Amino acid sequence: MNPRGSLARERRQAYLLVAPAVLVLGGVALYPILAAVWLSLHRFILVFGERRFTGLENYAYLLGDSRFWAALGNTAYFTAVAVTVELLLAVPLALLLQKAFPGRGLLRASVLVPWAIPTVVSARLWAWMFNPEYGVINRLLPGQDINWLGAPGYALHAAILVDVWKTTPFVALLVLAGLQGISEDLYKAARVDGASPWRTFVLITLPLLKPALLLALLFRSLDAFRVFDAIYVLTEGGPANTTETLSIYAYKTLMRSGDFGYGSTLSVATFLCVVLLAAVWLRLLGREEAAR
Amino acid sequence: MRRVSSIVLALGLVVGLGVWGCRRQDAAGEAGGRTRLVFKYQPLWGPPEPFRELLARFERENPGVELVTEALPNASDLAHQFFLTSLEGGARDFDVLVADVVWVPEFARAGWIADLSAEFPPERLREDFFPGPVEAVVVEGRTYAVPWYLDVGLLYYRTDLVPRAPRTYAELERFAREAMAKTPGLQGYVWQGRQYEGLSCNVYEALWGHGGRALSEDGRVLLDDVPAREALAYLRGLVERGVSPATVTGFSEEESRRVFQEGRAVFMRNWPYAWSEAQKPDSPIRGKVGIAPLPTVSGEPGSGALGGWQLAVNAHVSPERRKLAARLIAHLTSPEANRVLALNYARNPPRPAVYQDARLREEAPFIAGLLPMVERAKPRPVTPYYNLISDVLQSEFSAAVAGLRTPEAALKRAQRQVDHLTGEGP
Numbered sequence: 175m176n177p178r179g180s181l182a183r184e185r186r187q188a189y190l191l192v193a194p195a196v197l198v199l200g201g202v203a204l205y206p207i208l209a210a211v212w213l214s215l216h217r218f219i220l221v222f223g224e225r226r227f228t229g230l231e232n233y234a235y236l237l238g239d240s241r242f243w244a245a246l247g248n249t250a251y252f253t254a255v256a257v258t259v260e261l262l263l264a265v266p267l268a269l270l271l272q273k274a275f276p277g278r279g280l281l282r283a284s285v286l287v288p289w290a291i292p293t294v295v296s297a298r299l300w301a302w303m304f305n306p307e308y309g310v311i312n313r314l315l316p317g318q319d320i321n322w323l324g325a326p327g328y329a330l331h332a333a334i335l336v337d338v339w340k341t342t343p344f345v346a347l348l349v350l351a352g353l354q355g356i357s358e359d360l361y362k363a364a365r366v367d368g369a370s371p372w373r374t375f376v377l378i379t380l381p382l383l384k385p386a387l388l389l390a391l392l393f394r395s396l397d398a399f400r401v402f403d404a405i406y407v408l409t410e411g412g413p414a415n416t417t418e419t420l421s422i423y424a425y426k427t428l429m430r431s432g433d434f435g436y437g438s439t440l441s442v443a444t445f446l447c448v449v450l451l452a453a454v455w456l457r458l459l460g461r462e463e464a465a466r
Numbered sequence: 467m468r469r470v471s472s473i474v475l476a477l478g479l480v481v482g483l484g485v486w487g488c489r490r491q492d493a494a495g496e497a498g499g500r501t502r503l504v505f506k507y508q509p510l511w512g513p514p515e516p517f518r519e520l521l522a523r524f525e526r527e528n529p530g531v532e533l534v535t536e537a538l539p540n541a542s543d544l545a546h547q548f549f550l551t552s553l554e555g556g557a558r559d560f561d562v563l564v565a566d567v568v569w570v571p572e573f574a575r576a577g578w579i580a581d582l583s584a585e586f587p588p589e590r591l592r593e594d595f596f597p598g599p600v601e602a603v604v605v606e607g608r609t610y611a612v613p614w615y616l617d618v619g620l621l622y623y624r625t626d627l628v629p630r631a632p633r634t635y636a637e638l639e640r641f642a643r644e645a646m647a648k649t650p651g652l653q654g655y656v657w658q659g660r661q662y663e664g665l666s667c668n669v670y671e672a673l674w675g676h677g678g679r680a681l682s683e684d685g686r687v688l689l690d691d692v693p694a695r696e697a698l699a700y701l702r703g704l705v706e707r708g709v710s711p712a713t714v715t716g717f718s719e720e721e722s723r724r725v726f727q728e729g730r731a732v733f734m735r736n737w738p739y740a741w742s743e744a745q746k747p748d749s750p751i752r753g754k755v756g757i758a759p760l761p762t763v764s765g766e767p768g769s770g771a772l773g774g775w776q777l778a779v780n781a782h783v784s785p786e787r788r789k790l791a792a793r794l795i796a797h798l799t800s801p802e803a804n805r806v807l808a809l810n811y812a813r814n815p816p817r818p819a820v821y822q823d824a825r826l827r828e829e830a831p832f833i834a835g836l837l838p839m840v841e842r843a844k845p846r847p848v849t850p851y852y853n854l855i856s857d858v859l860q861s862e863f864s865a866a867v868a869g870l871r872t873p874e875a876a877l878k879r880a881q882r883q884v885d886h887l888t889g890e891g892p
Contacts, residue, residue: 324868
């Protein structure tokens with residue numbers, strides 16, 4: 175038996191072994207995406223009982239659809255603000271969790287509680303806390319009662335607050351993992367050189383934390399961009415669509431209106447936005463790796 | 467080679483399982499000589515026995531039929547989503563289904579529910595049922611569903627704070643102000659202003675109260691007219707003039723009920739369910755609540771939005787099963803079944819005759835007393851495009867009520883989008 179033949183056989187065998195996984199992935203990931211793209215090229219409204227190929231007509235309508243742009247704006251704003259605040263809170267939280275102190279294990283576990291509660295459940299809880307008449311939030315805040323979920327301007331920020339509350343612990347854990355990867359020797363050397371804690375943080379911790387931060391940004395911004403459940407439970411996109419995100423618009427068009435053609439166009443547009451976002455982050459991450 | 471064949475075998479198994487899974491669609495049907503009839507409905511809250519007995523009676527009267535019930539999610543939106551995907555996919559695994567009052571024309575137009583005119587001619591429905599629900603189930607002169615139980619928008623008022631139920635909008639506002647002047651912290655009128663289907667109901671009620679129809683003669687949805695503008699201006703005005711709290715723009719049914727039940731509002735618009743809550747032993751307003759038809763501009767009793775559920779037959783099942791399904795519907799919508807649902811589950815009968823029933827008047831006087839409101843209940847615009855356009859309308863109604871756009875601007879935008887979606891208009 176010559177070695178080359180055995181290598182070829184092994185390769186063939188390898189393909190066969192991964193084939194089921196590839197098939198399953200193709201079936202559950204690739205097929206639905208292609209199906210959505212195909213549907214998005216049709217005028218396909220269930221109640222009309224019609225399905226006809228219209229090429230890029232839906233996409234042309236999308237470009238002029240002010241509701242789409244408003245939803246995109248809401249989604250981008252939600253993502254940018256929520257993820258920024260989460261990172262700003264998560265870094266100090268992670269620094270705190272890294273310090274050795276009695277009860278640290280318990281604290282680390284309890285910080286994760288918001289993350290562990292299903293979003294729909296916590297959004298329901300928050301909806302009652304935001305209730306302008308009974309809600310604990312207006313009770314705690316001084317001054318005039320705020321109409322959290324019923325006033326444009328407030329509602330989206332209420333949703334951001336819920337998202338921050340829920341996912342900051344997750345980001346903190348990612349950052350904590352990054353912190354633990356930084357060698358203790360560097361800090362010792364900094365102490366020997368007489369660096370202040372702030373300088374140590376800015377010159378050692380932050381630069382070395384960059385990959386972990388980028389990873390957290392990648393996870394969180396992709397997740398936040400597809401936000402659906404929290405906002406749907408809180409406001410269903412109201413008042414006057416001021417909290418409508420792309421996912422909610424797509425869901426309503428698909429499932430409430432039964433407009434599968436345009437609904438798929440919206441889904442594809444959301445998908446493309448997420449892909450774009452992911453590409454940017456992955457590029458930045460890749461550059462970071464290369465620099466090392 | 468053996469490895470290859472085992473992989474092929476595994477793949478074959480996967481495919482086989484998939485095919486078998488798809489075939490299960492036809493599971494409803496003949497099984498061991500008995501015909502399985504599947505009824506898909508939303509849970510009725512209350513003791514299960516009376517309803518089970520009602521179903522068992524059908525099995526006894528139809529030997530050879532095995533009745534299976536399957537529960538739907540309790541949210542109307544989710545149930546709609548379920549039917550949208552399964553009926554479009556040609557599902558045959560259920561025979562009788564419940565349909566919300568606004569779905570029937572849509573499902574009929576899409577060819578998902580069967581024409582029941584032979585078993586339930588429209589003329590007979592008109593004789594036996596209230597006009598509102600019949601309007602909702604008869605599409606272009608053909609019957610597509612039979613009303614099962616209904617719901618209607620009502621005005622709740624505090625008998626200890628106002629002399630009587632207001633008949634006009636002006637009276638409602640005056641009564642509310644007088645009561646608010648006496649009791650600081652009291653709110654005037656709470657309703658549902660959050661962006662969702664409940665807001666649409668509130669808007670249509672105001673629109674009818676201002677003499678509007680929301681539909682043109684030829685069945686087109688027509689919103690950019692004077693009554694619609696007046697209706698939105700009235701609702702927004704309630705907030706601006708302080709009769710309704712600004713927070714009402716975030717209220718659905720439960721938020722308004724809680725305010726009212728704590729004794730902090732004079733008037734409330736809500737569905738009949740709020741009554742039994744208000745009369746609970748620990749309720750602060752127990753015995754101080756009255757109900758009335760909604761007010762109008764003219765002072766004539768107003769129309770509440772019609773809600774509730776209808777029974778329809780899946781159009782994809784075989785003709786024989788359709789016949790059986792129609793028989794089940796006749797059984798479940800009989801006067802006797804109406805009474806069972808009213809007495810045990812507080813569901814309002816769609817037949818006027820049942821309201822005269824002595825037992826109902828004695829055991830459920832509240833339901834019997836709803837007759838004047840139920841008689842006037844109106845369906846939201848009856849059009850196959852209802853779900854298609856209601857999403858657009860909710861957002862424009864919300865914009866007007868929250869003061870983001872003037873009623874004129876909101877309605878213009880709404881009309882333009884409606885015309886675009888339904889392919890009508892210029």
